[in-house]
Amino acid sequence: MGKYKMAHTMIRVLDLDRSLAFYQQALGFEEVKRKDEFEYEFTLVFLGDGDPNCHQLELTYNYGQAVPYDLGTGYGHLAVTVENLQASHAHHKAQGFKPTEPKGLSGDGKPRFYFITDPDGYKIEIIQN
The missing domain is CATH 3.10.180.10 (2,3-Dihydroxybiphenyl 1,2-Dioxygenase, domain 1)
Known part of the structure; x- marks a missing residue:
């Protein structure tokens, strides 16, 4: 079996533009990749530090989500x-x-x-x- 490498961490966000602005302004993260899945009603935005091989943060925006997500006790x-x-x-x-x-x-x-x-x-x- 081969060695595993971390790829990304995903979090769900209520307001994609607000979250993008926060991660870009607060941490200097750059948008690496975006995938709009209009048929399935979600957008994925991957953020990183400019290194294409870095561990990335995936922001998942589900269309129509009207209330904030419950972060739960496991996070x-x-x-x-x-x-x-x-x-x-x-x-x-x-x-x-x-x-x-x-x-x-x-x-x-x-x-x-x-x-x-x-x-x-x-x-x-x-x-x-």
Whole structure:
């Protein structure tokens, strides 16, 4: 059996344009691919960091969805890394994304991560690379 490689993570979104704007503005993700399935009433948009081989985020937009999705208790969060945590935090704060205060779990007191929330309520962990 061959080795498996992560391809993408899919989340459902209520408002595709709003979600695209968030992921592009907050995280700098780029639209990699879009697939409109008009017959089946959904659109898939794949986002990435510019590397065609990167793990991608798939936004699934189901036509006619009128109420927000229930995230349930099984979902945790998406995680991305950044080179400069403090600069990223300041950027997200200035953009109005309401980041949590940076925290660290190593016991040395150094901030290592914080969270922001997308328009559909999905948590995104920003981690110092």
